[in-house]
Amino acid sequence: MLIYFYLAWITSPQNEHFRRETAKKWxxxxxxxxxxxxxxxxxxxxxxxxxxxMAATITRLTPKPERLRQDQADLLRQALLPxxxxxxxxxxxxxxxxxxxQTASRxxxxxxxxxxxxxxxxxxxxxxxxxxPLTALRVWALCFKHLRTDTGEILLxxxxxxxxxxxxxxxxxxxxxxxxxFRAITRTRQKVGGMKGPGMVHYFMNPNxxxxxxxxxRDAAQEEAPPLLVLMNGGKP
Numbered sequence: 001m002l003i004y005f006y007l008a009w010i011t012s013p014q015n016e017h018f019r020r021e022t023a024k025k026w027x028x029x030x031x032x033x034x035x036x037x038x039x040x041x042x043x044x045x046x047x048x049x050x051x052x053x054m055a056a057t058i059t060r061l062t063p064k065p066e067r068l069r070q071d072q073a074d075l076l077r078q079a080l081l082p083x084x085x086x087x088x089x090x091x092x093x094x095x096x097x098x099x100x101x102q103t104a105s106r107x108x109x110x111x112x113x114x115x116x117x118x119x120x121x122x123x124x125x126x127x128x129x130x131x132x133p134l135t136a137l138r139v140w141a142l143c144f145k146h147l148r149t150d151t152g153e154i155l156l157x158x159x160x161x162x163x164x165x166x167x168x169x170x171x172x173x174x175x176x177x178x179x180x181x182f183r184a185i186t187r188t189r190q191k192v193g194g195m196k197g198p199g200m201v202h203y204f205m206n207p208n209x210x211x212x213x214x215x216x217x218r219d220a221a222q223e224e225a226p227p228l229l230v231l232m233n234g235g236k237p
Contacts, residue, residue: 080096081150
């Protein structure tokens with residue numbers, strides 16, 4: 001009954017002004033509610049965006065041509081490996097070294113896993129016992145810049161090392177012999193067709209000191225490699 005009288009009263013012509021004012025107030029309330037909801041939603045989105053921004057990392061985008069060059073360099077390297085024994089040693093070393101250097105240049109960094117303790121032992125040995133300590137330390141540092149990524153070979157000949165440090169080849173031979181005696185590097189000789197003598201010298205980094213290898217390959221190489229010699233009394237290895 002009360003509802004009937006209320007509806008009759010609210011719809012009567014005398015209450016037209018009341019109805020209009022009520023409608024305006026309702027629209028104002030609804031508009032304010034919508035604005036508050038939109039404001040809250042915008043604040044929530046902004047907060048989430050700030051969190052995502054803080055967690056994001058900056059990465060260097062690699063253009064498609066550069067990615068293709070990197071892939072081609074890897075394919076070229078893998079294609080050359082089976083022909084290592086058939087190719088002239090100098091030519092093979094030069095091509096592999098060029099590919100490795102170009103790849104490192106495009107990536108801007110080349111990484112070598114280095115044992116600080118083992119490296120410090122070699123540095124201390126050269127500084128205290130080499131006949132040419134300053135030159136020996138320069139040669140040792142140079143070796144890290146020219147490591148073949150898959151074998152640890154130092155991709156420089158004796159004459160190339162001598163030219164880079166501005167020393168005579170005979171002095172470089174002496175320094176490399178000191179490093180070989182200390183087992184920091186190993187030395188092998190490879191016969192070259194048409195040449196007499198024991199063959200061309202190849203130097204390899206001891207993987208216990210530094211290596212490009214990782215995982216099980218690194219573990220196997222380090223297990224096979226000889227440890228550095230320990231200096232006895234009097235400074236003799």
